[in-house]
Amino acid sequence: MTVQLPRKELFDIPAGVIYLDGNSLGPLPATVSAHVTDVIEHQWGAQLIRAWNESDWMGQPARVGDRIARLIGAPAGSVVMGDTLSIKVYQALAASLELRPDRRIILSDTGNFPTDLYMAEGLLRTLDGDHELRVVDPENVEHCIDESVAVVMLTQVDYRSGRLHDMQRLTALTQEAGAISLWDLAHSAGALPVELTATQCEFAVGCTYKYLNGGPGSPAFIYVRPDLIQRIQPALSGWMGHDAPFAFEPDYRPAPSVQRMRVGTPPVIQMSALEAALDAWEGVDMQAIRAASIALSERFILEVDQRCPALTLASPRDPQSRGSQVSFTCQHGYAIMQALIAQGVIGDFRAPNIIRFGITPLYLDETDIISAVDILQEVLDNERWKQPQFQVKREVT
Amino acid sequence: MTVQLPRKELFDIPAGVIYLDGNSLGPLPATVSAHVTDVIEHQWGAQLIRAWNESDWMGQPARVGDRIARLIGAPAGSVVMGDTLSIKVYQALAASLELRPDRRIILSDTGNFPTDLYMAEGLLRTLDGDHELRVVDPENVEHCIDESVAVVMLTQVDYRSGRLHDMQRLTALTQEAGAISLWDLAHSAGALPVELTATQCEFAVGCTYKYLNGGPGSPAFIYVRPDLIQRIQPALSGWMGHDAPFAFEPDYRPAPSVQRMRVGTPPVIQMSALEAALDAWEGVDMQAIRAASIALSERFILEVDQRCPALTLASPRDPQSRGSQVSFTCQHGYAIMQALIAQGVIGDFRAPNIIRFGITPLYLDETDIISAVDILQEVLDNERWKQPQFQVKREVT
Numbered sequence: 001m002t003v004q005l006p007r008k009e010l011f012d013i014p015a016g017v018i019y020l021d022g023n024s025l026g027p028l029p030a031t032v033s034a035h036v037t038d039v040i041e042h043q044w045g046a047q048l049i050r051a052w053n054e055s056d057w058m059g060q061p062a063r064v065g066d067r068i069a070r071l072i073g074a075p076a077g078s079v080v081m082g083d084t085l086s087i088k089v090y091q092a093l094a095a096s097l098e099l100r101p102d103r104r105i106i107l108s109d110t111g112n113f114p115t116d117l118y119m120a121e122g123l124l125r126t127l128d129g130d131h132e133l134r135v136v137d138p139e140n141v142e143h144c145i146d147e148s149v150a151v152v153m154l155t156q157v158d159y160r161s162g163r164l165h166d167m168q169r170l171t172a173l174t175q176e177a178g179a180i181s182l183w184d185l186a187h188s189a190g191a192l193p194v195e196l197t198a199t200q201c202e203f204a205v206g207c208t209y210k211y212l213n214g215g216p217g218s219p220a221f222i223y224v225r226p227d228l229i230q231r232i233q234p235a236l237s238g239w240m241g242h243d244a245p246f247a248f249e250p251d252y253r254p255a256p257s258v259q260r261m262r263v264g265t266p267p268v269i270q271m272s273a274l275e276a277a278l279d280a281w282e283g284v285d286m287q288a289i290r291a292a293s294i295a296l297s298e299r300f301i302l303e304v305d306q307r308c309p310a311l312t313l314a315s316p317r318d319p320q321s322r323g324s325q326v327s328f329t330c331q332h333g334y335a336i337m338q339a340l341i342a343q344g345v346i347g348d349f350r351a352p353n354i355i356r357f358g359i360t361p362l363y364l365d366e367t368d369i370i371s372a373v374d375i376l377q378e379v380l381d382n383e384r385w386k387q388p389q390f391q392v393k394r395e396v397t
Numbered sequence: 398m399t400v401q402l403p404r405k406e407l408f409d410i411p412a413g414v415i416y417l418d419g420n421s422l423g424p425l426p427a428t429v430s431a432h433v434t435d436v437i438e439h440q441w442g443a444q445l446i447r448a449w450n451e452s453d454w455m456g457q458p459a460r461v462g463d464r465i466a467r468l469i470g471a472p473a474g475s476v477v478m479g480d481t482l483s484i485k486v487y488q489a490l491a492a493s494l495e496l497r498p499d500r501r502i503i504l505s506d507t508g509n510f511p512t513d514l515y516m517a518e519g520l521l522r523t524l525d526g527d528h529e530l531r532v533v534d535p536e537n538v539e540h541c542i543d544e545s546v547a548v549v550m551l552t553q554v555d556y557r558s559g560r561l562h563d564m565q566r567l568t569a570l571t572q573e574a575g576a577i578s579l580w581d582l583a584h585s586a587g588a589l590p591v592e593l594t595a596t597q598c599e600f601a602v603g604c605t606y607k608y609l610n611g612g613p614g615s616p617a618f619i620y621v622r623p624d625l626i627q628r629i630q631p632a633l634s635g636w637m638g639h640d641a642p643f644a645f646e647p648d649y650r651p652a653p654s655v656q657r658m659r660v661g662t663p664p665v666i667q668m669s670a671l672e673a674a675l676d677a678w679e680g681v682d683m684q685a686i687r688a689a690s691i692a693l694s695e696r697f698i699l700e701v702d703q704r705c706p707a708l709t710l711a712s713p714r715d716p717q718s719r720g721s722q723v724s725f726t727c728q729h730g731y732a733i734m735q736a737l738i739a740q741g742v743i744g745d746f747r748a749p750n751i752i753r754f755g756i757t758p759l760y761l762d763e764t765d766i767i768s769a770v771d772i773l774q775e776v777l778d779n780e781r782w783k784q785p786q787f788q789v790k791r792e793v794t
Contacts, residue, residue: 084661086635115636122634217664237519238483239512264481267614270667
């Protein structure tokens, strides 16, 4: 049974807000607060330590991972939750390099989110000093994949422009060159159909507080292609990845499954928010999400083109080359976004001059899109962004 | 102003339960649920992405770190929260080895919690293969500290026996040998007075779901001696440790403070539970906690000695050599603990034959201790542990 979109009734979005920042932090699903209260009061509070068994806290990272797996075209048992995306990138990269011990290059692109590149830097410093992180322009990635490359690490959707990599094609090129393919799905999971099994990439990682609406700091996920699991010796070999965590053996012995990618004690309360949030995805067809996302995005671009000449589209014009966000460059982008937010249209700004709008068909419809452009036009036409309060920069922009 | 102990009114402990497992998972503080609900509904729900600024989510890891710092004798600005204890061990170990590039040995002991040793194994595999993890008996640590040792990594309180290392003395011996001192305070923070500044150790890490009552999966902390901060280049170099996370610079440039030990997006909801839980520590004098802990532990041991001959004390008899738990070895320990739990006395079991009882003066008094031993004696005298339902082993013991 496929559900109808949007599902606004499943979200607590404040009155007067058109939320176009679900690509950064998804809004609050309506069932989350009660579920977290239940976990706190009736599991932690009443069951105390017994909740690890009685409420199956131990099984939560795999149980939630299976629900994410469905959304990214992966089989049950291939995804596990925990830590942050940065940590998961580190784990996947370290494993990739171990799978290609004779190669020395991590290939990535300038469209990758900075923390992926930073984590690679840290790993390479920790390693022997022989490896190299090579960062090229997104359009040059395919020309730089050769037999010196150990791993190609890419974020499928560029966080600034929304530019979408052809995952199938780049993975095939990577594997033809004998390299490992590692995909960051931060802006893909819940945004568009991903078919990990079909793509055959070795690793994928992602976060769950964007399109999946898990809440601020919701844990990350990692996918390992099932045939590889037993060949990977985790660099971050924590007790929760041990085959028998409560045997307290002196030496690390990895679990036979993807559970070996677990590290420390899972954030049970935080993950409970995600677990409830995922209910909003039950019965949702990712192809329907994609179709709605494209329809809404196309309308948004069309309206802006016609009514807001100060903005220049920074996303690919072809919807097939775009993720589920629309970005524009414009002068005074920071102040314009602040003025928009003050009027209830919440998008965000990315330095130096990009304003971004996330398109999330779970809780947005065409009326929202038209209203958002009405307000955007009004802010621009009446130069509301020139008001002094919109010029003050804050830490998180 | 120093508060009186215990502070039972600050905790929601179920009726009929005597909770002696606060060394594993602290009970629910009474204000946590309402605070987390507020963060979910009024910060995430209402402020949405703006909460990073308006509710200072960005500042939470340092703000909470400062509150932990007071409890472990560290200055404000030297402690930051995030990730899990396993990850923090990895960070501190990697930094230690970089500070002693000419040395090759990590020295630890068999009393360390296994994940610390596992994480060291993983780091050493990631490094060049030249390093060695040397694990000796706790009483031999001091004889094995020499000028080949890069870092001495110890957990102050043994998770099984409660044996307490002399942190001051071992740190001094470590530093005389030119090595780095890394302390795991998992069973120390909130359990007994720790004076990091006075001890002068280089690194300390710990978790917050035990004596600090932060809830299941509450984030870990890391302390770095302030004079070292700027000399450390983090191995896990995530964007939240960057000097300017939202500048999205292509290269990692660590924050000038302990914030460089942050990695990814913090678990805001999970950390909010901890933040509320720490209110129970306001005005609490750690010396008073220690005095009460010793008084309760001594009474517990005395009563068990007199009434339960099947149990043999596995903790040091001298309270000055013991943390804030009391352990016994006994045959059928698993079943005995299950029978105890069924009667409302909650401690835990650690393989192969240890039953543990956490002594937590924040919410325990002498009446609880006497009642617990009454029930323990009854379980043993009437062989209640022989009932079949107490023989079934579960995953988390």
